[in-house]
Amino acid sequence: MRYLAPDRGRIDAQVFAHPVFGHLHADQLGLCRSGDWPEMGVLNAHWNPPVNAAGFPFRFVDQDALKDDMHYEQRIAQSGIIATRTRNWHDLFNAFIWMRHPAVKQALNARQVADIAQVGPKQRTRGQCALTQFDEAGAVLRLHDTGLQAAWDAHDWPYLFRNWAEAERRGAIQLWLFGHSLFEHALTPAIALVAKALVIDSADAFDDDDMACRIASGIAGAALLNDPQELRPIPLTGIPGWHPEHAAADFFTRVPCFRPKRAGRHYPEPLRAQ
Structure with missing residues (x-):
């Protein structure tokens, strides 16, 4: 719907x-x-x-x-x-x-x-699908923590989000939102927010302009977003402070956005900062 x-x-x-x-x-x-x-x-x-x-x-x-x-x-x-x-x-x-x-x-x-010039306005390439998903629900996460990366890879949502705040404090996590639908859906607090994310592994923090420049350059040069499978789901609702019931013991089993990893689904390696 x-x-x-x-x-x-x-x-x-x-x-x-x-x-x-x-x-x-x-x-x-x-x-x-x-x-x-x-x-x-x-x-x-x-x-x-x-x-x-x-x-x-x-x-x-x-x-x-x-x-x-x-x-x-x-x-x-x-x-x-x-x-x-x-x-x-x-x-x-x-x-x-x-x-x-x-x-x-x-x-x-x-x-x-x-891509429209290649296939016409009535067809869509895999790249167009990826571009649209990012445009609507895209996020970028700088994550420099092998344990949290492994948890995200495995959809171990409790481990990822129970340790999120501590990782932020030591500078291992930065989040940027690019998808305008995320803001629209947040107008209804009961909706669980799920982004489609690119992840970058870098020990160094980025400011907003640097991150935007990196992403824009990667998109323009077709190094990013050539296929929807490049994007990882991340239920933003799990971030501490983003949902009033986050501390509940059954939060990650009760809220349906915290889905297990689909059999056979493999994520690409995190992007490395140049």
């Missing part, structure tokens, strides 16, 4: 205190908490957009005002126009990720358009 986000007026302001929204900028959170939906002009005024390969700056335009019948991705590549539905949480969070990580979004778009 397709997820339907709650109406803006029905959302308790406390929802935006959830850690997932800490991955947005403060001004973006302000737009979330506001009683009014931001107009396209407001969204465009909140960033200094780069230009696309054709030399046009990226900008958000009301989808209903577009009458060109162009494919969503091709329009972005050709004119810089990002078709955006008004009064729509999904598209609002998509706009926020464009603002925060434009190089990553531009790389995703360029790869989508390249």
Whole structure:
């Protein structure tokens, strides 16, 4: 069943205190908490957009005002126009990720358009499937801990998440969220959040810009996201502080997002920082 986000007026302001929204900028959170939906002009005024390969700056335009019948991705590549539905949480969070990580979004778009040119708009390559999954639910985890990596590989969720906080304190974990659907689903606290993640093994911490640059470069150069099997599921609900029942003894057996590893499923080795 397709997820339907709650109406803006029905959302308790406390929802935006959830850690997932800490991955947005403060001004973006302000737009979330506001009683009014931001107009396209407001969204465009909140960033200094780069230009696309054709030399046009990226900008958000009301989808209903577009009458060109162009494919969503091709329009972005050709004119810089990002078709955006008004009064729509999904598209609002998509706009926020464009603002925060434009190089990553531009790389995703360029790869989508390249594959559309190969197979046409009515077919999808394995790469397109991977790109879309990352665009909608993607995360990047820097994890430098062999024990926690082995637990993740085996879907040993209790071990991974019971030791998560300590690993964060010693700098072995960093998490970045790129999938705009994750923010939309977090509007309903009862929903278990599951991301599709790339994992990087590095002893050194990265800042946000460095991580985004690395991911954008990997996508643009087709070193990343050529197949959905590159992405690992990670139930973000298991992170301490992300669910009110995390400390319950049966939490990892009762909540259905903590699935056992499928027989025959093998994950690729973590990416190594260059």
